[in-house]
Amino acid sequence: MDTDQPLLDEQAIQIKAKLFRGFADPSRLMLIEVLRNGKKSVGELVEITGLSQPNVSNHLRCLSDCDLVKKDRNGRYIYYSLSDKRITTILRQSEQLLSEVAKGVYDCTRYNSTNGLEKNE
Amino acid sequence: MDTDQPLLDEQAIQIKAKLFRGFADPSRLMLIEVLRNGKKSVGELVEITGLSQPNVSNHLRCLSDCDLVKKDRNGRYIYYSLSDKRITTILRQSEQLLSEVAKGVYDCTRYNSTNGLEKNE
DNA sequence: ATTTTATATTATTATATAATGATATATTGA
DNA sequence: TCAATATATCATTATATAATAATATAAAAT
Numbered sequence A, B: 001m002d003t004d005q006p007l008l009d010e011q012a013i014q015i016k017a018k019l020f021r022g023f024a025d026p027s028r029l030m031l032i033e034v035l036r037n038g039k040k041s042v043g044e045l046v047e048i049t050g051l052s053q054p055n056v057s058n059h060l061r062c063l064s065d066c067d068l069v070k071k072d073r074n075g076r077y078i079y080y081s082l083s084d085k086r087i088t089t090i091l092r093q094s095e096q097l098l099s100e101v102a103k104g105v106y107d108c109t110r111y112n113s114t115n116g117l118e119k120n121e
Numbered sequence C: 001a002t003t004t005t006a007t008a009t010t011a012t013t014a015t016a017t018a019a020t021g022a023t024a025t026a027t028t029g030a
Numbered sequence D: 001t002c003a004a005t006a007t008a009t010c011a012t013t014a015t016a017t018a019a020t021a022a023t024a025t026a027a028a029a030t
Helices: A008-025 A028-035 A042-049 A055-066 A085-107 B010-023 B026-035 B043-050 B052-065 B084-106
Strands: A070-074 A077-082 B069-074 B077-082
Touching: A008 A028, A008 A085, A008 B010, A008 B026, A008 B069, A008 B084, A028 A042, A028 A055, A028 A070, A028 A077, A028 A085, A028 B010, A042 A055, A042 A077, A055 A070, A055 A077, A070 B084, A085 B084, B010 B026, B026 B043, B026 B052, B026 B069, B026 B077, B026 B084, B043 B052, B043 B069, B043 B077, B052 B069, B052 B077, B077 B084
Parallel strands: none
Antiparallel strands: A070 A077, B069 B077
16 A cells, blocks of 8 residues: 555645635526626626525625636626636536536435525515 | 526536535545545545545545546455546646636635544544 | 615524444455 | 454534525715
């Protein structure tokens, strides 16, 4: 057994996991997916996603803190957009991966969140 | 305001978010990172990561259910390895993205898990 | 200045899930 | 068969975090 592997950089792991958590929530991911089509105001995001306004706002703040989206105020509207096109690349590649492993992921019971996709009307 | 966007495919979002949750936990991500260097038995993974054996086993089951890793029994040992090289690609691209947004992610306070990196001795 | 509209914040509650401890199930060899 | 080793399962507990409701702030228009 080879226990003398180069040590794992725990900080690097932590931060990478944290990055993925940005994509790992259905509501946040939905917002990101919508933003792939170009910038949107908070109100538009609320309408399109059906999420509540505070919920959208909270997730946007999270994504913005993580520099995954950037904001751009125009009058009373604040337009959000993806900060980096690598985000799109990662999403595209995940879709390709999913085309292989979708069934397994679908059936996976360890986590099975049903949050985030209820309408608010 | 354009509310007549093509409807979001909620099932697709759910499953994609679920895929990312595979990568979103430090312990699981650590296992995946180790497996980037080639297949390892459960015992080796326990040693290398410092996680407890049941914890490793649980996470491996999760990853295996999701078809992100595959198992290969050899005598009493079960060797795990990454199932698809797209996983490596996604990880590499996330590293690139992180090189841009690392500070934001690091500072992000919305989620701040400190789990998963304690030793078990 | 007040009202209206757009967005953000905050405290609270509920839920998902990670870690642990105890135990069970292989597999091999004596 | 029994002991030893390797891995898996399961119930429990603890924690992280998503959603909500209520409220606050900011900008523009009247």
